[in-house]
Amino acid sequence: MTSLPSTPETGDASSGPAPSRRRLLLGAGATAGALLGSLAVGSGAYAAPGSGTHTAPARRPRRTAAHDVVVTADSVTAPARVPAGPVSFRVSTPTEGGMGLPLVQVSVPIDQYLDDLTRMTNAATPAEAAAAAAVVERESVNLGGAAVQPGTDATFSQILWPGRYYLIAYDFDGSARPVAHALTVDGPGYCEPPEPVDVIRHTPSGFWVPGGQLRASGTHLIVNDSGLLNEAVLLPVRPGTTAAEVDAFFAALRDGTAPPSYPITGGAVGSPPLSPGRSARLGLSLPPGGYLLSSWITSSTTGRPRAFDGFYKLVTLT
Secondary structure, X not given: OOEEEOOOOOOOHHHOOOOOEEEOOOOOOOOOOOOOOOOOOOOOEEEEOOOEEEEOOOOOOEEOOEEEEEEEOOEEEOOOEEOOEEEEEEEEOOOOOOEEEEEEEEOOOHHHHHHHHHHHHOOOXXXXXXXXXXXXXXXXXXXXXXXXXXXXXXXXXXXXXXXXXXXXXXXXXXXXXXXXXXXXXXXXXXXXOOOOOEEEEEEOOEEEOHHHEEOOEEEEXXXXXXXXXXXXXXXXXXXXXXXXXXXXXXXXXXXXXXXXXXXXXXXXXXXXXXXOOOEEEEEEEOOOEEEEEEOOOEOOOOOOEHHHHOOEEEEEEO
């Protein structure tokens, strides 16, 4: 998790002080599985008295039923148990400014993990932030999740093996200790995940989005091939925003100066961090237009948000 600059209340940043910082996404953590897909279910055989051996008819997987989750700054309302296999969560929040909800598995006690996340968020220097980020990455596996705004829900899907997971509530506007909701995965599920309409891929050199276009409504397949912990967060931008304007914006933030203009016009929605080699599916319905696809996770090398180091791309939602 790190800081996301908030829109100046009046005018461009060049007409006043540097924009304030809004706490953004998300820690680290995460899940089981490999690429999302249908789990293979073999057909069984049974012996019917007097009729020999018969093959049981194959069942058709049903679409994954989404579990409703409501996240606020101090609570997560969600199921305590879900079946293994493809699982979907429909996430909403009433919290002004938005909330992040990463899904994680951790190798340390959950209280220790939350303390380390808080230490990373509140680090005083980039060196301290980088060191804290490295600790958080070692302690967890990230399976994505959802970043949502009031009135803008998201549905994320992941394949979950049996075990213990946590949904972590993160307030974009604060630096308080996050809240964790324990999730037990057990028993067989018999579902298939939603079909994606497009692909967002993290690569070592940045985001790969064919043609720079995504569907405004539908399920995005997000694949992290970057070798790094990374997010996929969408922020609306002013009509006519150019790549040069975005480059200047991030260069100024990296240097700690006021950007010459502020292209971002709204709050963050999208995917919290995915660990390297992981994938997830995220369903969104957003207004068409220009968006900044970006990763704000704290780099364990530079201590800065990865977006400051070039992990962003202008895209168009159609």
